[in-house]
Amino acid sequence: MAARGRGGPRKNADGPKSPSRGRAKSPAVRGRRGHARARGPSPRTSEPDAGRAPGAARSRGPAPSPPPPTTGTRSRDEDPGRILQRTLDQLPIRKQQRSDSSKIINDVVQKIQKHMETKSASFKDIQKLTTGSYYENLKIRDPDEFDVMFSVPMTRVDVQPFGLDGAFYTVKMKRHPKGPLDAFLSDDIICASTMLKEFRDEVKKAISAAADVKVEPKKTGCPAVTLQLDRSGTKISLDVVLSLEVRSCWPSFTTDGMQIGNWLGTKVRKEYRQQPFHLVAKYEGSDAWRISFSHVEKQILTNHGNKKTCCEKNKKDCCRKQCLKLLKHLIEQLKATNPDLSKFCSYHAKTTLLHACTRRPTDGEWVYADLSQCFQQLLKDFEHYLKEGVLPNFFIPKQNLLSSVSKKSCQALARLIEEQRNNGFPLGSLSLLPPPSAPLLPPLPLGPAASFSSRCFS
DNA sequence: GGATGCTATAACAG
DNA sequence: CTGTTATAGCATCC
Structure with missing residues (x-):
């Protein structure tokens, strides 16, 4: 998948399949380390800890476009930017955990991949594609959910929409010689459920020797084979997803989608649209x-700046990813105590951010110091979709991601979020998570964050 | 086709 | 801030 922006010397920026955006970082610019702004619980001095969100309310310099409207509810004496930053500080996956989990996951994934390549006729051409939050560096708190797609490259297929919203498609093989997929065909149409059943069986075989891996029962409508791993106390769920990789023009339902022209550029859009798409x-x-x-989502989020240098070392930082992490966190927190919200998922958050980036395309509208306002605006965007009951798929505008969510749930979530937002710090409740490793220290003198923690949502 | 090298991103220590 | 450690992912070499 993607992540084209990474690795290897890029020979040139305009190879036919390179979505590179001509962004080749010159060698001089490399070696950027992460922004070490999150460092566990902040220092307890009164010094500005939250390195990056000092004066959220401060002037933003020559902003190319008007700042998001500030809500008048900035709260009393506490800097909301600081509260948000403290919340963010609690979201990163810890290094050790990441190391432990990825070791386990990579081991299992490799087993499955090897098995498919060597023991299975139908799936021997499969390609591994890592997707989802973890591999987009957007997973928060615990590395306990992983998504891996196993993709079968298709040549010469006819893809036809199925249904009215452009979400589903049938796949027909055109004039084909005998092939490994013949068993799944009826009238040359590839039967998803038959193919998936066999895939599932192969996954089971692949991991049959591992005592600590369990296969979850299949769930209707769910595309994944979900595995539960429990190795020496570390519990992880792994979604293994079968997909077809189709190298042809994107379906007409996508024509009006992915409006990133003003944000990432029309050339980039064209490059993305020349990449294959996947059918799960x-x-x-x-x-x-x-x-x-998902492969395009990953690339967009990696290369998310209006300017090429966005978030590079010694260049301007933006807060797009931080806003997304906060929104995901907020939704998770609300879901944890509210059973009516079970239908909401992180994809709603991600889609909301993508739309927000197209509406506010410039880096100047996402300056890190403005995290607080940017996040507030993102919440307002989300509330709007909820109240309308319509959140268009970023790539397929006709598909409403809220169509299967009841109006009642949407209204409920909208109200909860609005309430949070109008509270002065929407995230007050969030920053209460106990620090990852036992909080030996008394609450910081900086503010109500710690005391909020046990209060809200409990 | 596996080992290796290089880079991007991130956590984290000083 | 700088430097170190770690995973991920592409390219290249043998």
């Missing part, structure tokens, strides 16, 4: 496959 299988129902652009 699901159980039961029809023989339809659901379309997925």
Whole structure:
């Protein structure tokens, strides 16, 4: 997948399949380390700890476009930027945990991959594609959920929409010689559920020797084979997803989607649209496959700046990813105590951010020091979608990601978020998570964050 | 086709 | 801030 922006000397920036955006970082610019702004619980001095969010309310310099409107509710004496920063500080995955989990996951994934390549006729051409939050560096708190797609490259297929919103498609093989997928065909149409059933069986075989890996029962409509790993106390769930990689023009339902022209540029958009797309299988129902652009999402989020240098070392930092992490965190927190919200997922958050980036395309509208305002605005965006009950898929505008969520749930979440937002610090409740490793220290003198923690949502 | 090298990103220590 | 450690991912070499 993607992540083209990474690795290897880029020979040139305009190879036909390179979505590179001509962004080749010159060698001189490399070696950027992460922004070490999150460093566990902040120092307890009164010094500015939250390195990056000092004066959220301060002037933003020559902003190319008007700042997001500030809500008048900035709270009393506490700097909301600081509260947000303290919350953010609690979200990163700890190094040791990351190391432990990835070791376990990589081991299992490699087993499955090897098995498919060597023991299975139908899936021997499969390609591994890592997707989802963890591999986008957007997973928060615990590395306990991983997504890996196993993708079968297709040549010469006819993809037809199935249904009205452009989310599902049937796949027909055109004039084909005998091939490894013949067993899944009926009238040359690839049957998703048959193929997925066999895939699932192969996954089971691949991990049959591992006592600490369990296969979850299949869930109708869910495209994944979900594995539960429990190795010496570390519990991880791994979604293994079967997909078809289609190298042809994107379906017409996507024509008006992914409006990143003003944000990342029309050239970049064109490059992305020249990449293959994926169709993921699901159980039961029809023989339809659901379309997925997770590889493009990953690239967009990696190369998220209006300017090429966004977030590079010694260049301006933006807060797009931070805003997304905070929104995901907020939704997770609300879900944890509210059963009515079970239908909401992190993809709603991600989609909201993508739309927000197209509406406010310049880096100047996402300056790190303005985290507080940017996040408030993002919450307002989300509330708007909830109140309308309509959140268009970023790639397929006709598809409403809230169509299967009841109006009641949408209203409920909108109200909860509004309440948070109008509270002065929407995140007050959030920053209460106990620090990752036992909080030996008394609450910091900086503010109510710590005392909020046990109060809200409990 | 596996080992290795290089780079991007991030956590984290000083 | 700088430097170190770690995973991920691409490219290249043998």
